[in-house]
Amino acid sequence: MGRIIVEVMPKPEILDPQGKAIAGALPHQGLNIFTDVRQGKRFELTVEGDVTEADLEAAKKAAETVLSNPVIEDVVGVYAEEQ
Amino acid sequence: MGRIIVEVMPKPEILDPQGKAIAGALPHQGLNIFTDVRQGKRFELTVEGDVTEADLEAAKKAAETVLSNPVIEDVVGVYAEEQ
Numbered sequence: 606m607g608r609i610i611v612e613v614m615p616k617p618e619i620l621d622p623q624g625k626a627i628a629g630a631l632p633h634q635g636l637n638i639f640t641d642v643r644q645g646k647r648f649e650l651t652v653e654g655d656v657t658e659a660d661l662e663a664a665k666k667a668a669e670t671v672l673s674n675p676v677i678e679d680v681v682g683v684y685a686e687e688q
Numbered sequence: 689m690g691r692i693i694v695e696v697m698p699k700p701e702i703l704d705p706q707g708k709a710i711a712g713a714l715p716h717q718g719l720n721i722f723t724d725v726r727q728g729k730r731f732e733l734t735v736e737g738d739v740t741e742a743d744l745e746a747a748k749k750a751a752e753t754v755l756s757n758p759v760i761e762d763v764v765g766v767y768a769e770e771q
Contacts, residue, residue: 606723634754645729646728648726
């Protein structure tokens with residue numbers, strides 16, 4: 606059983622209200638060192654057997670068509686998880 | 689300017705309706721190879737200068753207190769992004 610990780614983040618120019626809200630909350634926990642926070646999505650896609658090149662290609666297609674909205678998000682990572 | 693990546697996933701025993709919905713949508717794109725899909729969160733925390741050990745410790749504290757809900761989520765990664 607192999608797993609592919611897909612990482613999606615909001616495009617840099619897109620306002621990230623969730624990230625701003627978190628950035629505002631952290632100082633209340635005494636955490637003042639972070640100058641910016643952005644929140645995106647992380648997916649784990651499971652395949653049978655070890656991850657193949659064809660599996661990675663399918664994961665890239667899934668990333669661009671279902672897992673992200675290309676207008677406001679970038680796919681920043683698609684890779685086989687180390688077992 | 690350094691960046692720390694924090695990765696949060698739903699605990700394995702927790703139902704992930706979003707992941708199930710995606711798993712159901714992928715075959716409509718001709719993508720039938722995935723046996724399971726889970727969706728979590730990916731954060732980018734920016735710090736001034738290079739990432740230090742103290743920064744990583746602060747990111748771990750942020751991960752456990754603000755960025756995740758320990759009852760239903762696991763922090764699965766906290767690391768400095770390669771520049």
